[in-house]
Amino acid sequence: MVKKVHIKNVHKRRKRRKQKGVKLTLFSVLVFLFICFVAVESYKFAFNNAKNYTQNLDKKEKYGNEVTVTIPEDSSTKDIAEILKKNGLIKSTLFFRFQSRYKRYDGEYVKGTYNLAEGMKNDEIMDILTSDEAQNGVIKVTVPEGYTAKQIAELLEEKGIVSADSFINEMNNGTFDYDFLKDVGNDRSYRLEGYLFPATYEFNKDMDAHKVIETFLDRFNIEYSNILENAKSKYTSDELVTIASIVESEIQVDSERPIAAEVIYNRLSKGMKLQIDSTVQYALQSRNEEVTYNDLDVDSPYNTYKNTGLPPGPICCPGEASLKAAVNPDNNDYIYYVLKKKGSGEHVFTSSYDDFLAAKDTYKKSAD
DSSP, X not given: OOOOOOHHHHHHHHHHHHHHHHHHHHHHHHHHHHHHHHHHHHHHHXXXXXXXXXXXXXXXXXXXXXXXXXXXXXXXXXXXXXXHHHTTSOSOHHHHHHHHHHTTOTTOOOOEEEEEETTOOHHHHHHHHTTTOSOTTOEEEEOOTTOOHHHHHHHHHHTTSSOHHHHHHHHHHOOOOOXXXXXXXXXXXXXXXXXXXXXXXXXXXXXXXXXXXXHHHHHHHHHIIIIITTOOOSSOHHHHXXXXXXXXXXXXXXGGHHHHHHHHHHHHHTTOOOOXXXXXXXXXXXXXXXXXXXXXXXXXXXXXXXXOSOOSSOSSOOOHHHHHHHHSOOOOOXXXXXXXXXXXXXXXXXXXXXXXHHHHHHHHHHHO
8 A cells, every 4th residue: 555645744844844944053063162261261271371381380490590699878889780690690890880861761770589590681770670569578777887797686586587596607607709808817705897888777587597688788778879888098908897886886976077077086196095985885895885894804906995906897786877987087186085964865075184084073963
């Protein structure tokens, strides 16, 4: 028996198959597009991760050894170039300075502590030093003028930067390559006494004692370049720092510092003992306003009542005003000085011993 097929039904089935094929094709296209989308997004994710990984690589892997440097306050481009050169971050200080001026970075560098790395290009270093990338969490420390190395060590320990013992040990035994240290011997209580320049610093908590000391010396190097390096004097830089340290310890009024410096030179030129109380106090590690007769008997090369000439080295860390006074003293013939009255920061300067005794008597009366 022949099965009858209605033409109308055939068309309906074909239409359904066609619609089904279209739907299947559309579904396949959508699946393909979805797969492409996932693939693209996966690639982008992988690429971005790889990029971020590269950007966040430890500087030691990407460039070379990581180096932490501190740019002190008031540093010139020349000062900064010398710090970078000393730390092996640039090859030429002159070229760095030229680039800084040409690219208009000159005068834009920001003080602070930075993590840099060997192998960085000058442009990269310049960008960092003019940005806000100075390390957060740094500890700000103000070192007063006239502090001794021991006091500075204790202050740093108090601030949680380094222990006093590690600081003193590194100060006395570490190797530091600076021109101004060439005359410094080992015949003193603290080898770098006088060279830990008093200023406000920002230290990283992770800095070791050597790096902390270098930060002080980098700052002193600025003063050395500006004041001491080309000083016209028969005294060495170390002797000038020693004189400045005595002035710092003895004098509170800035205008008196050059006068007191000349008093020291006058006594030295006459072959007289300096007989300065602050040198005895340094020998005793005391800070009393008055020195007793028993104190004057202390057996120490720093006792200028017993020994002629300058002490073996500085007795504190002098500031800018005292360094300038040592290099540019006043022109006078004073030999003596004494406080005007107890508790006063001002002095009477005399060239006559009788005038000195009279001024001293006035001082004693003010103390009664």
